[in-house]
Amino acid sequence: MMTRFTRAFGPVVLATGLAFGTLAAAGPQDDTLRAAMAGEILNLDYLYTTRREYIVLAQMTDATLFNMNPDTQQIEPGVALSYEFVDDMTIDVQLRDDVRFHDGSPLTAADVAYTYNWVTNEESESHAQALISRWLDRVEVTGDHSLRFHLSAINPLIIRDMAQRVMLRKEGAYHQGDSVDTNAMAIDLIGAGPYRVASFEPGVEVVLERFDDFYGNAPEIGTIVVRNLPDMGTQQAELMSGGINWMFNVPLDVARSLGAQPSIDHLAGPDLRVSFIVMDAAGLAQEDGPMTNLQVRRAMNHAVNKPEIAEFLMGGGASEAIYSACHPVQFGCVQDVMRYEYDPERARALLAEAGYPDGFSLDLWAYRERPVSEAVMADLEAVGIDVNLRYVQLETLNQARAQREIPAYIGTWGSSGVADTALIARVHFSDTSDRHLSGDAQVVEWVMAAEQTADQDARLALYSQAITRIAEQAYWVPLVSYSADYLVTSDLEFPLDNDGVPRLQNASWK
Amino acid sequence: MVNYILQRAALALAVALTVSLAAFFLLNIATDPAYAIAGEEADPEVIEQIRIRYGLDRPLWVRYMDWLSGVLRGDFGVSYYWNKPVAALVAERVGTTLTLAFSALAVTICIAIPLGAMAALNRNTWIDRFALWLAVSAQAVPNFWLGLILIILFAVMMPILPVSGDSTWQHFVLPAFVLGASSVPPVMRLMRTGLIEVMGSDYIRTARAKGYRGRALLMRHALRNALLPVVSVLAVQLGQKVGGSVITESIFAINGLGRLALQSILGADIPTVQMLIFLFALVFVATNLLADILNAALDPRIRIG
Numbered sequence: 001m002m003t004r005f006t007r008a009f010g011p012v013v014l015a016t017g018l019a020f021g022t023l024a025a026a027g028p029q030d031d032t033l034r035a036a037m038a039g040e041i042l043n044l045d046y047l048y049t050t051r052r053e054y055i056v057l058a059q060m061t062d063a064t065l066f067n068m069n070p071d072t073q074q075i076e077p078g079v080a081l082s083y084e085f086v087d088d089m090t091i092d093v094q095l096r097d098d099v100r101f102h103d104g105s106p107l108t109a110a111d112v113a114y115t116y117n118w119v120t121n122e123e124s125e126s127h128a129q130a131l132i133s134r135w136l137d138r139v140e141v142t143g144d145h146s147l148r149f150h151l152s153a154i155n156p157l158i159i160r161d162m163a164q165r166v167m168l169r170k171e172g173a174y175h176q177g178d179s180v181d182t183n184a185m186a187i188d189l190i191g192a193g194p195y196r197v198a199s200f201e202p203g204v205e206v207v208l209e210r211f212d213d214f215y216g217n218a219p220e221i222g223t224i225v226v227r228n229l230p231d232m233g234t235q236q237a238e239l240m241s242g243g244i245n246w247m248f249n250v251p252l253d254v255a256r257s258l259g260a261q262p263s264i265d266h267l268a269g270p271d272l273r274v275s276f277i278v279m280d281a282a283g284l285a286q287e288d289g290p291m292t293n294l295q296v297r298r299a300m301n302h303a304v305n306k307p308e309i310a311e312f313l314m315g316g317g318a319s320e321a322i323y324s325a326c327h328p329v330q331f332g333c334v335q336d337v338m339r340y341e342y343d344p345e346r347a348r349a350l351l352a353e354a355g356y357p358d359g360f361s362l363d364l365w366a367y368r369e370r371p372v373s374e375a376v377m378a379d380l381e382a383v384g385i386d387v388n389l390r391y392v393q394l395e396t397l398n399q400a401r402a403q404r405e406i407p408a409y410i411g412t413w414g415s416s417g418v419a420d421t422a423l424i425a426r427v428h429f430s431d432t433s434d435r436h437l438s439g440d441a442q443v444v445e446w447v448m449a450a451e452q453t454a455d456q457d458a459r460l461a462l463y464s465q466a467i468t469r470i471a472e473q474a475y476w477v478p479l480v481s482y483s484a485d486y487l488v489t490s491d492l493e494f495p496l497d498n499d500g501v502p503r504l505q506n507a508s509w510k
Numbered sequence: 511m512v513n514y515i516l517q518r519a520a521l522a523l524a525v526a527l528t529v530s531l532a533a534f535f536l537l538n539i540a541t542d543p544a545y546a547i548a549g550e551e552a553d554p555e556v557i558e559q560i561r562i563r564y565g566l567d568r569p570l571w572v573r574y575m576d577w578l579s580g581v582l583r584g585d586f587g588v589s590y591y592w593n594k595p596v597a598a599l600v601a602e603r604v605g606t607t608l609t610l611a612f613s614a615l616a617v618t619i620c621i622a623i624p625l626g627a628m629a630a631l632n633r634n635t636w637i638d639r640f641a642l643w644l645a646v647s648a649q650a651v652p653n654f655w656l657g658l659i660l661i662i663l664f665a666v667m668m669p670i671l672p673v674s675g676d677s678t679w680q681h682f683v684l685p686a687f688v689l690g691a692s693s694v695p696p697v698m699r700l701m702r703t704g705l706i707e708v709m710g711s712d713y714i715r716t717a718r719a720k721g722y723r724g725r726a727l728l729m730r731h732a733l734r735n736a737l738l739p740v741v742s743v744l745a746v747q748l749g750q751k752v753g754g755s756v757i758t759e760s761i762f763a764i765n766g767l768g769r770l771a772l773q774s775i776l777g778a779d780i781p782t783v784q785m786l787i788f789l790f791a792l793v794f795v796a797t798n799l800l801a802d803i804l805n806a807a808l809d810p811r812i813r814i815g
Binding site: 040042043049051064125127129130131183186201202203204227228229231233235237238239241242243393394395396398399402427432433434463 | 540541542545546548549552553555556559591592593654657658661662665666669672673674675749760761762763765769772773776777778810
């Protein structure tokens with residue numbers, strides 16, 4: 001209630017206040033960018049975390065073997081200068097020789113091998129383990145700055161995983177003699193990124209200082225302070241009083257309201273997150289429920305006015321209606337699929353054909369963007385579906401879905417900022433995932449086959465088949481893509497990237 | 511009195527354990543902590559790994575008995591969310607919350623008692639009406655709204671106080687006022703009613719007959735008895751300040767127990783939630799006990815009775 005109130009009235013009251021008051025100066029005087037994050041920062045080690053806030057921090061503090069260009073989605077050199085497939089199951093990697101960790105020690109092949117072998121070791125309990133273990137057997141040091149990766153499986157996303165998931169650690173980072181400490185890097189992180197951690201108070205503040213020995217391009221801003229401010233209203237007040245320069249994940253109404261102030265800019269860019277309705281086509285929750293009927297699923301696709309949701313509820317810079325079960329910019333996300341335009345009359349006709357002329361009752365679960373959920377509910381009710389909106393915490397939805405109690409839910413997926421359909425397809429259309437409600441073995445086969453070849457053309461063909469069939473069978477109601485909305489003080493230059501991941505290390509003062 | 515205190519302490523423990531049992535089962539029924547710990551886009555394999563690592567795959571009653579046996583040994587477990595001993599986590603933050611709670615209580619006392627006394631001594635005048643209006647208004651204003659307004663006034667429009675944080679005493683001024691203001695109406699009204707009642711009693715009439723007037727009459731005879739119910743309420747209010755500072759601590763980004771409670775609930779951090787509920791229940795019973803002892807000290811009739 002508090003958040004809704006402050007979201008609704010905070011900007012209005014603050015704007016009124018500004019008309020009568022004066023602003024404290026916010027600026028580059030001390031060359032310190034102060035950023036706010038609502039999510040708690042408790043652990044600086046990205047090998048043990050997954051949330052978006054941690055990705056943002058890891059981009060600043062850590063180095064990876066390769067970098068991904070967010071605009072082109074191409075892999076570029078990072079700590080590694082190059083890689084070469086010796087055969088299908090072996091990759092040789094050549095490292096730079098001028099990379100240093102934040103404690104001054106040089107980064108060598110032994111450090112890289114230690115990191116990867118540690119991640120795949122069950123003892124590590126790393127959050128990256130499941131992903132990397134899918135393709136990595138072991139890493140062998142072949143020289144001071146050269147390595148050989150021995151693979152356990154072919155995977156098209158190997159280099160991308162190297163670029164985005166495995167942050168490099170010093171040899172022995174998690175070992176003290178015979179004892180293992182998986183939390184060793186949680187607080188006192190030693191990375192090799194453009195910023196080093198100067199101080200960290202979990203749940204309160206992280207202070208980052210520019211690392212002068214960084215091997216790549218030096219960031220322009222000397223110090224970045226990331227503060228945990230859980231309340232959006234407090235973040236707004238801090239922004240207006242000069243306490244912070246940057247806030248993200250800003251609701252559209254707040255962003256538009258405060259962005260109208262002369263000292264504050266509203267920035268909006270694309271985000272890889274998409275939303276969609278997943279329907280229990282397999283009848284896991286209700287064996288012969290309405291969701292198992294193709295005509296009903298198609299009717300639901302026609303019933304929802306996606307363009308208006310995108311324009312009026314999501315808005316921002318880049319939100320748009322989507323028609324495929326993935327983000328349009330992702331590799332493999334074909335767009336020439338069966339489209340269900342907004343057509344409530346057609347939806348009613350399909351429901352009647354399906355044997356539901358008077359509609360039916362539906363428990364629709366949701367956990368995020370309540371206004372969108374309510375708009376979807378209203379659209380479905382307009383064609384005769386009596387929706388009981390079960391708006392819950394994400395964990396509750398996850399639990400209910402795992403117990404096969406959900407006939408339909410509004411899901412969202414950010415693909416960890418990776419523009420490849422693999423990141424959304426596997427988790428939603430594989431037999432090992434409880435998110436998979438279609439029951440379509442053919443789709444699963446195509447999706448899994450696409451992960452077992454490095455041939456990009458073959459992958460494209462497989463995803464094309466899978467995405468096309470998902471649309472034909474209307475397993476989902478794809479809804480909209482998200483917009484990434486930021487509020488920044490107008491003295492800050494903050495470039496936006498296409499993948500929606502904020503990169504504070506690229507910010508500068510105007 | 512010693513027996514009485516021991517009885518109440520045993521009751522406090524029983525209440526705290528009962529509440530923790532209810533909280534444990536409700537939290538586990540409501541959500542799966544493994545999902546909360548893993549994050550929104552974690553792989554199913556990671557979630558399963560977490561479930562096994564934290565023992566979440568064991569039956570509920572086994573996990574509760576495990577927790578209970580730990581508590582009896584003084585071990586409150588390790589936070590899922592913060593990955594450190596819960597007792598250490600609470601110890602780190604309790605000082606901040608106590609500082610806020612006592613500051614808020616001081617605000618309540620400084621406003622409510624003089625205002626209540628003035629209203630009682632000037633019954634049916636504009637002062638009385640103003641005090642009652644203030645009490646009604648203060649009760650109608652939610653904490654988060656008052657917090658926002660104060661931030662706008664004193665941190666944005668007139669930037670004389672910080673918006674958020676807890677590193678200096680200035681950071682506590684606004685939150686203490688917000689938290690303290692919510693207790694002003696009940697305390698002020700109780701003070702007013704109590705003093706009106708006392709001022710009309712026989713012994714005050716006797717004191718007047720003996721020549722006591724004004725300040726001496728108020729301080730030596732009236733106030734002491736009028737404060738009796740107020741002390742009870744203040745003690746309960748202190749408990750509420752410690753346990754109920756969730757919204758205030760979140761708005762002002764104060765790193766105390768209230769914010770910890772909110773984070774733990776949202777993160778399904780069951781060991782931390784349980785310890786906090788256990789602690790808050792103890793604080794409530796303890797502050798009630800404190801109120802009884804203070805009342806006994808202030809009024810000899812209670813001691814005899």
